[in-house]
Amino acid sequence: AVFHKVLFFPDQKIPCQRYLLSPQGCARKNCSYSHDWSSSFAQLMKHVITAKRSIYLCMFSVTCNELAMAVLQKFRQGAVVRVITDTEYMNLNGSRIADFMNQGIEVRHDRSSYLMHHKFLIIDEKVVVTGSFNWTHAAVIGNNENVLVTNHPDVLDPYLAEYKKLWKMFKVN
Amino acid sequence: AVFHKVLFFPDQKIPCQRYLLSPQGCARKNCSYSHDWSSSFAQLMKHVITAKRSIYLCMFSVTCNELAMAVLQKFRQGAVVRVITDTEYMNLNGSRIADFMNQGIEVRHDRSSYLMHHKFLIIDEKVVVTGSFNWTHAAVIGNNENVLVTNHPDVLDPYLAEYKKLWKMFKVN
Numbered sequence: 001a002v003f004h005k006v007l008f009f010p011d012q013k014i015p016c017q018r019y020l021l022s023p024q025g026c027a028r029k030n031c032s033y034s035h036d037w038s039s040s041f042a043q044l045m046k047h048v049i050t051a052k053r054s055i056y057l058c059m060f061s062v063t064c065n066e067l068a069m070a071v072l073q074k075f076r077q078g079a080v081v082r083v084i085t086d087t088e089y090m091n092l093n094g095s096r097i098a099d100f101m102n103q104g105i106e107v108r109h110d111r112s113s114y115l116m117h118h119k120f121l122i123i124d125e126k127v128v129v130t131g132s133f134n135w136t137h138a139a140v141i142g143n144n145e146n147v148l149v150t151n152h153p154d155v156l157d158p159y160l161a162e163y164k165k166l167w168k169m170f171k172v173n
Numbered sequence: 174a175v176f177h178k179v180l181f182f183p184d185q186k187i188p189c190q191r192y193l194l195s196p197q198g199c200a201r202k203n204c205s206y207s208h209d210w211s212s213s214f215a216q217l218m219k220h221v222i223t224a225k226r227s228i229y230l231c232m233f234s235v236t237c238n239e240l241a242m243a244v245l246q247k248f249r250q251g252a253v254v255r256v257i258t259d260t261e262y263m264n265l266n267g268s269r270i271a272d273f274m275n276q277g278i279e280v281r282h283d284r285s286s287y288l289m290h291h292k293f294l295i296i297d298e299k300v301v302v303t304g305s306f307n308w309t310h311a312a313v314i315g316n317n318e319n320v321l322v323t324n325h326p327d328v329l330d331p332y333l334a335e336y337k338k339l340w341k342m343f344k345v346n
């Protein structure tokens with residue numbers, strides 16, 4: 001079924017990475033992180049971890065550990081993962097892009113002093129997630145941010161085409 | 174009819190403000206700016222200038238002269254214009270927010286060191302425009318950016334509700 005979902009940030013609390021990502025969940029008695037699956041972050045994460053075949057990420061800034069771990073987990077489980085990012089931002093302190101490359105994920109960047117300013121991803125070539133939200137903790141618990149998640153073909157198709165265009169354009173020969 | 178439109182940037186050339194905004198158009202013989210209505214920028218501008226009753230802007234950075242002029246034109250023609258923006262960015266060099274306030278447009282801001290990072294607007298409470306695109310010239314002709322324009326109620330309604338929520342929240346008593 002066709003759906004649109006809109007998420008707004010900030011959330012009240014940082015999400016618990018164990019709760020969201022480990023098979024055993026979180027066993028801490030008084031965990032200070034959020035175990036709330038109704039939070040915007042948990043809903044965003046849910047979409048990422050439902051990926052079965054592919055994650056195409058096109059993201060200006062990636063420092064959020066939980067989201068980076070989710071992508072790495074999917075990659076290790078066999079999903080095709082492609083990352084397009086910004087040349088300057090990928091080299092800043094705290095960026096997780098180096099982890100992606102170290103683990104074998106192919107990363108391409110704009111090689112431009114302008115910004116690769118997109119903040120979208122495509123899951124299984126079926127769902128697009130887009131908005132103002134960079135993958136940072138400030139975006140989760142500080143900033144005012146929005147994320148739209150949809151599988152509507154009038155939205156999905158152009159984002160998928162743009163992803164493929166940029167992926168080719170940023171290839172280093 | 175329900176529609177979705179997706180625009181990608183950068184465009185090739187800076188748009189011609191006279192061509193887009195003045196009733197007489199642009200009479201320059203060899204105008205070096207873009208007169209191309211099919212450009213992403215012109216399509217974005219088209220939506221702004223179709224506003225009849227209201228423009229609710231929720232924008233992190235506003236330095237683009239053409240878009241600011243379009244909003245001011247609509248305001249002078251009697252549209253309700255409300256602006257929500259970021260406290261630090263509104264005071265940076267080049268920001269057009271001061272012009273908005275000087276002309277009588279009500280501006281509210283987050284009064285927070287976190288970012289009011291949204292980049293959306295709502296036209297006539299009927300169409301939402303959202304994405305990665307700040308209102309800057311770099312976004313038009315330099316950066317990789319995306320903008321989604323839609324009147325689908327599953328998208329419009331939550332953005333409109335969030336706008337109204339933030340408008341109240343950022344009111345100074």
Ligand SMILES: [Zn+2]
Nearest residue numbers: 016019026031
């Ligand atoms: Zn926990």
Ligand SMILES: [Zn+2]
Nearest residue numbers: 189192199204
């Ligand atoms: Zn001209």
